[in-house]
Amino acid sequence: xxxxxxxxxxxxxxxxxxxxxxxxxxxxxxxxxxxxxxxxxxxxxxxxxxxxxxxxxxxxxxxxxxxxxxxxxxxxxxxxxxxxxxxxxxxxxxxxxxxxxxxxxxxxxxxxxxxxxxxxxxxxxxxxxxxxxxxxxxxxxxxxxxxxxxxxxxxxxxxxxxxxxxxxxxxxxxxxxxxxxxxxxxxxxxxxxxxxxxxxxxxxxxxxxxxxxxxxxxxxxxxxxxxxxxxxxxxxxxxxxxxxxxxxxxxxxxxxxxxxxxxxxxxxxxxxxxxxxxxxxxxxxxxxxxxxxxxxxxxxxxxxxxxxxxxxxxxxxxxxxxxxxxxxxxxxxxxxxxxxxxxxxxxxxxxxxxxxxxxxxxxxxxxxxxxxxxxxxxxxxxxxxxxxxxxxxxxxxxxxxxxxx
Numbered sequence: 001x002x003x004x005x006x007x008x009x010x011x012x013x014x015x016x017x018x019x020x021x022x023x024x025x026x027x028x029x030x031x032x033x034x035x036x037x038x039x040x041x042x043x044x045x046x047x048x049x050x051x052x053x054x055x056x057x058x059x060x061x062x063x064x065x066x067x068x069x070x071x072x073x074x075x076x077x078x079x080x081x082x083x084x085x086x087x088x089x090x091x092x093x094x095x096x097x098x099x100x101x102x103x104x105x106x107x108x109x110x111x112x113x114x115x116x117x118x119x120x121x122x123x124x125x126x127x128x129x130x131x132x133x134x135x136x137x138x139x140x141x142x143x144x145x146x147x148x149x150x151x152x153x154x155x156x157x158x159x160x161x162x163x164x165x166x167x168x169x170x171x172x173x174x175x176x177x178x179x180x181x182x183x184x185x186x187x188x189x190x191x192x193x194x195x196x197x198x199x200x201x202x203x204x205x206x207x208x209x210x211x212x213x214x215x216x217x218x219x220x221x222x223x224x225x226x227x228x229x230x231x232x233x234x235x236x237x238x239x240x241x242x243x244x245x246x247x248x249x250x251x252x253x254x255x256x257x258x259x260x261x262x263x264x265x266x267x268x269x270x271x272x273x274x275x276x277x278x279x280x281x282x283x284x285x286x287x288x289x290x291x292x293x294x295x296x297x298x299x300x301x302x303x304x305x306x307x308x309x310x311x312x313x314x315x316x317x318x319x320x321x322x323x324x325x326x327x328x329x330x331x332x333x334x335x336x337x338x339x340x341x342x343x344x345x346x347x348x349x350x351x352x353x354x355x356x357x358x359x360x361x362x363x364x365x366x367x368x369x370x371x372x373x374x375x376x377x378x379x380x381x382x383x384x385x386x387x388x389x390x391x392x393x394x395x396x397x398x399x400x401x402x403x404x405x
Contacts, residue, residue, distance in 0.1 A: 046138050052092070187199055243322055
């Protein structure tokens with residue numbers, strides 16, 4: 001039996017991003033870049049007016065005021081007709097190009113237009129006028145050839161906008177890892193069936209599939225495999241079509257040794273079996289050499305709390321590594337115990353809790369999972385509290401670490 005840190009190290013040593021693929025922007029959000037992205041333009045592509053007003057030469061505003069001949073009007077999308085000279089002004093709208101020769105924009109509310117003569121005139125008053133006022137210079141946001149996004153960056157909706165701005169219609173990204181989920185056990189029936197005597201519906205498998213999707217992977221439901229070698233061999237072989245296979249139940253040694261034996265016969269190398277954690281000590285990891293890349297086998301217990309703990313501690317980090325994300329540990333916060341807790345055993349224990357805010361403090365209330373298989377109780381949880389091994393009693397008010405869902 002190994003420590004949690006040793007198990008994680010073994011996982012990270014064996015996982016690397018899947019081979020990159022090129023996707024259109026509409027499908028790239030949430031993926032990790034496998035290339036650097038360079039800008040093909042300056043942005044803005046011209047000196048841009050930030051307000052509606054008049055573009056002038058700042059030194060013409062003696063004492064913060066001046067009279068100007070209006071020679072042009074430029075709206076967003078227009079091009080100034082001619083460069084500006086001293087004593088002249090161009091009326092500009094926000095977002096429009098500033099004409100050559102102008103170095104400041106005076107807001108329209110500080111202008112008084114005079115259209116009484118043959119040529120339009122404007123009187124401007126701006127006591128604090130200065131060069132560069134209300135102008136965004138060309139290339140301020142992006143410059144042609146500049147690296148705007150680097151390899152390894154996870155794309156959000158904002159970055160999709162940046163990619164569009166620099167003219168990228170598609171992008172090279174790491175694919176989402178695909179994980180098969182296969183529940184094992186003669187006692188299991190599908191959620192569509194009414195359980196008979198001695199049977200239960202397969203609920204942990206669908207839960208794991210949903211967790212995989214939420215972590216950035218793609219889940220492939222392989223259903224249920226009965227405890228026979230031909231059936232297990234067929235189902236497990238199908239699971240190797242994906243990047244990883246999550247086996248739920250019957251992976252421990254003892255009376256039910258069939259699954260480990262089938263895995264061994266199929267060429268799966270066991271990396272480790274058993275982690276010093278509660279619940280989830282029977283977690284199993286194996287790997288298989290494959291023509292399309294190394295395959296992983298995760299063996300998780302079939303009760304929901306144990307499966308949940310194993311997923312957050314071990315399977316989720318593997319998914320993020322396969323997807324090319326930076327090392328992505330679960331979100332942990334510090335909170336105060338609302339109730340006393342007695343530790344039974346020397347293994348680190350993860351307990352379902354409900355988080356509440358009380359008087360500016362985050363408080364955790366322990367939930368009773370009733371022997372681990374109770375999904376109804378688990379549904380009320382908003383995190384898993386960690387009680388380190390080696391201690392037995394934890395008092396109300398004590399600060400503990402919580403993995404937040």
